[in-house]
Amino acid sequence: xxxxxxxxxxxxxxxxxxxxxxxxxxxxxxxxxxxxxxxxxxxxxxxxxxxxxxxxxxxxxxxxxxxxxxxxxxxxxxxxxxxxxxxxxxxxxxxxxxxxxxxxxxxxxxxxxxxxxxxxxxxxxxxxxxxxxxxxxxxxxxxxxxxxxxxxxxxxxxxxxxxxxxxxxxxxxxxxxxxxxxxxxxxxxxxxxxxxxxxxxxxxxxxxxxxxxxxxxxxxxxxxxxxxxxxxxxxxxxxxxxxxxxxxxxxxxxxxxxxxxxxxxxxxxxxxxxxxxxxxxxxxxxxxxxxxxxxxxxxxxxxxxxxxxxxxxxxxxxxxxxxxxxxxxxxxxxxxxxxxxxxxxxxxxxxxxxxxxxxxxxxxxxxxxxxxxxxxxxxxxxxxxxxxxxxxxxxxxxxxxxxxxxxxxxxxxxxxxxxxxxxxxxxxxxxxxxxxxxxxxxxxxxxxxxxxxxxxxxxxxxxxxxxxxxxxxxxxxxxxxxxxxxxxxxxxxxxxxxxxxxxxxxxxxxxxxxxxxxxxxxxxxxxxxxxxxxxxxxxxxxxxxxxxxxxxxxxxxxxxxxxxxxxxxxxxxxxxxxxxxxxxxxxxxxxxxxxxxxxxxxxxxxxxxxxxxxxxxxxxxxxxxxxxxxxxxxxxxxxxxxxxxxxxxxxxxxxxxxxxxxxxxxxxxxxxxxxxxxxxxxxxxxxxxxxxxxxxxxxxxxxxxxxxxxxxxxxxxxxxxxxxxx
Ligand code: CA
Numbered sequence: 001x002x003x004x005x006x007x008x009x010x011x012x013x014x015x016x017x018x019x020x021x022x023x024x025x026x027x028x029x030x031x032x033x034x035x036x037x038x039x040x041x042x043x044x045x046x047x048x049x050x051x052x053x054x055x056x057x058x059x060x061x062x063x064x065x066x067x068x069x070x071x072x073x074x075x076x077x078x079x080x081x082x083x084x085x086x087x088x089x090x091x092x093x094x095x096x097x098x099x100x101x102x103x104x105x106x107x108x109x110x111x112x113x114x115x116x117x118x119x120x121x122x123x124x125x126x127x128x129x130x131x132x133x134x135x136x137x138x139x140x141x142x143x144x145x146x147x148x149x150x151x152x153x154x155x156x157x158x159x160x161x162x163x164x165x166x167x168x169x170x171x172x173x174x175x176x177x178x179x180x181x182x183x184x185x186x187x188x189x190x191x192x193x194x195x196x197x198x199x200x201x202x203x204x205x206x207x208x209x210x211x212x213x214x215x216x217x218x219x220x221x222x223x224x225x226x227x228x229x230x231x232x233x234x235x236x237x238x239x240x241x242x243x244x245x246x247x248x249x250x251x252x253x254x255x256x257x258x259x260x261x262x263x264x265x266x267x268x269x270x271x272x273x274x275x276x277x278x279x280x281x282x283x284x285x286x287x288x289x290x291x292x293x294x295x296x297x298x299x300x301x302x303x304x305x306x307x308x309x310x311x312x313x314x315x316x317x318x319x320x321x322x323x324x325x326x327x328x329x330x331x332x333x334x335x336x337x338x339x340x341x342x343x344x345x346x347x348x349x350x351x352x353x354x355x356x357x358x359x360x361x362x363x364x365x366x367x368x369x370x371x372x373x374x375x376x377x378x379x380x381x382x383x384x385x386x387x388x389x390x391x392x393x394x395x396x397x398x399x400x401x402x403x404x405x406x407x408x409x410x411x412x413x414x415x416x417x418x419x420x421x422x423x424x425x426x427x428x429x430x431x432x433x434x435x436x437x438x439x440x441x442x443x444x445x446x447x448x449x450x451x452x453x454x455x456x457x458x459x460x461x462x463x464x465x466x467x468x469x470x471x472x473x474x475x476x477x478x479x480x481x482x483x484x485x486x487x488x489x490x491x492x493x494x495x496x497x498x499x500x501x502x503x504x505x506x507x508x509x510x511x512x513x514x515x516x517x518x519x520x521x522x523x524x525x526x527x528x529x530x531x532x533x534x535x536x537x538x539x540x541x542x543x544x545x546x547x548x549x550x551x552x553x554x555x556x557x558x559x560x561x562x563x564x565x566x567x568x569x570x571x572x573x574x575x576x577x578x579x580x581x582x583x584x585x586x587x588x589x590x591x592x593x594x595x596x597x598x599x600x601x602x603x604x605x606x607x608x609x610x611x612x613x614x615x616x617x618x619x620x621x622x623x624x625x626x627x628x629x630x631x632x633x634x635x636x637x638x639x640x641x642x643x644x645x646x647x648x649x650x651x652x653x654x655x656x657x658x659x660x661x662x663x664x665x666x667x668x669x670x671x672x673x674x675x676x677x678x679x680x681x682x683x684x685x686x687x688x689x690x691x692x693x694x695x696x697x698x699x700x701x702x703x704x705x706x707x708x709x710x711x712x713x714x715x716x717x718x719x720x721x722x723x724x725x726x
Pocket of ligand 1: 211212287288333334335
């Protein structure tokens with residue numbers, strides 16, 4: 001096996017690294033006022049000089065540096081108390097909203113669940129258009145972690161979108177009409193797209209998801225005018241019996257053993273992509289290997305390039321330039337896909353462009369953007385799988401016991417929930433701090449006996465039930481999964497402050513030159529808030545009636561600074577309202593959200609169980625083969641994203657049940673027809689299994705009491721829809 005190619009600096013005087021301000025001249029709305037009134041008139045020049053237009057938000061990360069930093073400074077800790085809702089606009093979906101909005105010349109563009117896109121007039125929130133790619137609902141079972149979209153791109157009159165079912169779509173920014181669409185995936189394989197495209201010199205660059213199911217990862221560039229593919233870079237080698245696509249794949253193949261290509265290998269590029277204009281590089285993170293468990297993927301224990309890596313390719317050709325593998329031989333679902341930012345720093349009076357990434361594996365990395373040289377690697381939360389990183393080789397010192405097997409379990413930190421997920425981080429050049437939606441998470445890892453790959457389904461290779469047994473034997477073992485905002489000093493490698501701790505992930509982050517950090521409370525804390533960037537004091541909060549996970553943005557219109565946030569996470573019950581909206585805030589904003597309504601879930605009232613134990617057992621098998629990935633254990637584990645099968649009226653009607661499961665009458669909503677997989681006798685067993693489960697559940701519940709209505713205050717999701725596992 002080969003080592004990472006980078007030559008790590010052994011004695012970097014990191015205390016000599018000092019933050020420096022990125023390019024950001026003071027001009028604000030004058031620039032935008034001069035722009036012709038053409039929708040999404042974003043040119044290459046504007047993208048390259050986005051820092052010169054601080055009143056705009058032209059790309060998902062604000063500028064090519066993706067610092068999620070707004071140079072606007074009207075809203076400060078002194079006047080943030082007067083920040084109020086200027087206007088809001090409702091979405092037509094009750095699922096989770098992860099899309100970072102764009103603001104271009106008076107118009108806000110934002111993507112929502114089911115890869116829909118809205119355009120709003122920023123003056124008053126009037127909807128200009130909505131675009132729906134009409135993704136077939138039956139695509140939902142191919143999505144591991146929520147029917148979501150994390151953002152769009154604007155360029156020369158068009159809005160670019162990656163749809164769940166793998167299309168790159170160009171939309172006329174003026175009319176909302178589809179200009180063209182191009183399929184970027186092999187639809188026979190379980191690929192999907194949830195990430196934002198990036199525009200780089202006339203090309204649209206995008207990757208895809210699917211590493212949990214088993215696919216071969218790649219990133220592609222497509223002509224922005226026509227959608228024609230310009231280049232594709234695979235992140236892992238294919239079957240070595242066939243010719244390698246390039247020298248990089250030949251090199252990577254030497255780090256693999258076994259028959260990895262049968263499940264694709266993994267390494268999907270499902271979120272982090274940045275363009276380093278100075279070095280003309282596209283730099284991106286890659287996901288976990290498929291399956292997670294390396295003993296099943298590659299019994300020889302190789303590094304498995306380029307999974308769990310940060311990779312740089314030439315922007316024009318997609319040709320390999322450098323890589324740094326954050327987790328060699330990943331066996332813990334340690335995607336290196338957390339958002340990457342570029343920061344100009346000064347060392348020895350020399351300007352140096354570095355990239356920073358708080359990685360899912362718990363380490364905060366600083367690399368030279370031009371060469372991939374490792375400059376710093378520090379744990380930023382609880383980490384127990386390594387004893388630090390050897391700065392000479394760049395390799396983590398992995399604890400042998402962390403490489404679990406089928407017998408020996410390991411209580412991993414960070415667990416597969418990650419130290420950090422897809423949520424945007426922000427960098428404030430004034431404080432020199434990176435603001436991270438940090439997580440402290442434990443997860444018990446143990447190999448799965450008798451693993452048989454199941455095409456089109458989740459292929460992880462671990463014993464998902466290991467935690468229960470482990471906890472019995474180790475009652476004091478930590479089991480946290482909590483999130484908090486932390487302010488991280490990347491130069492000193494230490495936390496400066498952190499916010500309060502809540503359950504699960506917190507939201508994406510925006511930093512502003514007004515000395516504030518805006519962030520949503522995440523899945524379980526119904527709050528949108530602002531912190532003092534220096535001290536961490538919470539200086540403003542509002543109740544968005546739902547969870548907030550998407551990164552907010554800031555822009556300037558008619559001389560006034562605004563904050564915009566896309567809010568909404570799937571409610572605890574699929575049918576409950578979740579108040580998905582775009583919220584826009586300004587000083588002295590006076591708009592009011594309508595009062596939330598209460599929702600009463602249907603009662604747990606299953607029919608009597610008449611089926612035999614054998615039939616229930618057969619139904620259980622079908623359930624675990626086809627249903628569990630979406631509906632969770634016993635049909636009520638993921639009721640935020642999918643209906644609660646314990647209370648569905650279909651338990652009372654085999655005809656109704658079959659109309660859905662075989663007839664596909666709800667396929668537009670994401671419930672595919674399983675007629676190609678299940679026979680009528682089998683759906684009868686399936687329904688019997690659900691009736692048995694519902695009766696068991698009812699036995700365990702206190703008798704008679706009718707279900708309590710869901711009050712708005714607890715209309716929050718569990719972890720299903722917004723988990724970090726992609
Ligand atoms: Ca993953």
